[in-house]
Amino acid sequence: MPTIAGADIRKVVVACDAGMGSSVMLASQMRKRLKKYDVAVEHVAVNSIPSDAQVVLTQSSLAARAQGIAPDAVVVPFQMFMGDPAFDKVEAAIRDGGTLGA
Secondary structure, X not given: XXXXXXXXXXXXXXXXXXXXXXXXXXXXXXXXXXXXHOOEEEEEEHHHOOOOXXXXXXXXXXXXXXXXXXXXXXXXXXXXXXXXXXXXXXXXXXXXXXXXXX
């Protein structure tokens, strides 16, 4: 599994199955949280993850599919759309210069 230093993260992708609903709200929430770190947040369907995605946030059930589509990206799975610790983990890595992955 790839890794990335938090200081190097410039693009986070929120990937979902259908591309609508709760994941759109999550992308908006993450955009607000990461704006102060100059990190772009995009929302796409899992089958449309761009090749330049560095970090992909996706539901646990889609993580293997996301990793297959974006093998160079760090895939961070989550269980809940609201308040999942995965979101704090991504922000903390960016804020504190930690590492995501492995």
